[in-house]
Amino acid sequence: MLWPAMSPTLDFYFFIGSTYSHLSVWRAAALAHERGVELVWRPFSVRTLMREQQNPPFVGKPVKMRYMWRDVERRARRFGVPFAGEPPYPIDRDERANHLAMRAALDGWCPEFARAAYHEWFIERRDPGDEATLRAIIASTGHDPDAELTPARMAECIAAYQRQTDRARELGLFGSPTFVCGREIFWGDDRLEDALDWAVSAAH
């Protein structure tokens, strides 16, 4: 008996607030589509894991931080991703934009929400976690901010966000973006191509 080949899938763990995730939010969907890989968008609190692991990437590290901005700028140019200079950083103190990304993931509009949030952050240079900006992002994706931000709906997506963060911890994640295929994890926008190759191989 012949089994049908599995369709390749790749989990895209990301956090709105991660600078390199800007590149992946713009790049990952198109590259996955080209390779025939289904991309599953998974917001998680990398900030929680970084705090637990005492692994903040840039706080107190001005030399590395300066390099990061220059590198993001160069990589954005290389890939044709929009970049308008250093945006505000850090952002989304209460992780409200990330909670809404989880809401969007539960309801099937996460890619649109994430792109709109990164557009506000990197191009308009506004904190997507600010109430007015967050409402504008939700509205821009064709959804009703009042309906999405009710306490009951927020409680549901916050719980799902925490569960997804627990799953990320179990998988051994420590940074964003991270691409996951089975137990195999690929950290960084610069591992997107490796991760897609892995997903395609794993499915055959």
Next chain:
Amino acid sequence: MLWPAMSPTLDFYFFIGSTYSHLSVWRAAALAHERGVELVWRPFSVRTLMREQQNPPFVGKPVKMRYMWRDVERRARRFGVPFAGEPPYPIDRDERANHLAMRAALDGWCPEFARAAYHEWFIERRDPGDEATLRAIIASTGHDPDAELTPARMAECIAAYQRQTDRARELGLFGSPTFVCGREIFWGDDRLEDALDWAVSAAH
């Protein structure tokens, strides 16, 4: 009047003790040659800069460290670079192997020395900073350990190593490997291709 085009060059800053530098020590020369780029091997004490910048990559970070070894293994396989499992880590406590790499850089045999040191470390799984291993590495490159390790010659290469570390600090380096073209720095083996592209563009 027409000026002749400059020949592209790229500085390859590395530290024997950096795990990802294993990939670059094997990959960089061939890729640079293909692109017509002259590669200048520059040992430096990234450990000194990491200490100053409070930026140790893996100490006290077991989750990130576990990932790093798996990632190095996967990348080695991807590039056809030898890998024989996790080698001893950390190594070269007194930076003697790095001092000798500087000696070799001053005298034009740094690529051979670095490859022999990484072979001992990653394949034979010995600390290249241990006296017997260091002597074997020097001898394997066709040089005389007794002649290279005299106090006068060591003093000269240690001073050059410290000057090169000072230069790396001025350039804003914080990790190894780093590829440098003018004031432009590219951190990580995964930026080697970007750095070569930059070097070629800068020369035209």
